[in-house]
Each structure stands twice: as C-alpha cells, then as structure tokens.
Amino acid sequence: MVIAGQFPKGQVLLSLLKGNIIRNNVKIPFSIKRPLSPHITIYSFPLTSVLSIGHRATGVALGSLVYALGVFSAVSVVDVSKTANWIRINVPSSAIVASKFILALPYTFHFSNGIRHLVWDMGYCLSLSSVYTTGYAVLASTLFGSGILASL
Structure with missing residues (x-):
C-alpha cells in the first residue's frame, strides 16, 4: 500500500527520466503502453474548447498573413x-469558388466568434446553454458567410 505523499517532488522527475510515471503516488512503468487518460486520441473536446482554440489560431494566422502580405507587397x-487575369482565364470557375470559400472560412469564423465575444463582454448569453447555442450560431454563420463571400 502506498501512502499519499510518499514520493518527494524530486523523485517524480527522476521517475519520469527512468521511464515511469507516478499516478496517485503509484509508480507505473511506461512499458505497459497504456495511454494516459484522457488521451487526445479518445478525448472528445467540448464545443467551447474547439471554438476557443480556433479563435486564437485564426487570429494568429490572419495577423501573420497581414504582416506577410505587407512585406510581400513592399518588396514584390x-x-x-x-496575375488575377491569368487565374480568371486558366483556372476553372469551380476551383476559384472553392478556393475563395476556403480562404473566407478563417475570416468569417474569426469575425463571427469575435461578435460572440463582444456579446459576452456586455454580459449577455453567459449561461452554459446560451454559450453552446451561440457556438452553433457561430459555426452556421461561418458557413453561410463563407458561402456568400465565395459567390462574389
């Protein structure tokens, strides 16, 4: 029987280096090859986490794209x-619409989710059911807005 607090903090790191993990103060060797629970391959992320991570990722990607396009336009x-005329002549219109849809997705998602955050900042829709409802509304408006932008 293992008593709680039996392993000092330094021994946890030493045990990890030796190929063991300590869970609930019990040494478990890595050779068992069981995933730590909840493992990323079996864990179903809640909608709120997915939208939060997506909002941050699209913000970083779009911000980086703005800087890259600025530098490119300055030195190009x-x-x-x-180039636009060449694309219009040589690329099928279905590929152009699909490309515009894919390019519009991060913009419309970040915009829609940003509005959702502004609504939260005003103190509205903060209950769990409202958070999920607005999350699904963000996904729907992302698809709808991307479709409209792709058709322009």
Missing part, C-alpha cells in the same frame, strides 16, 4: 492585375 514586383 509582381503585377497583381495580370
């Missing part, structure tokens, strides 16, 4: 109108 000699 590419004629944008000629």
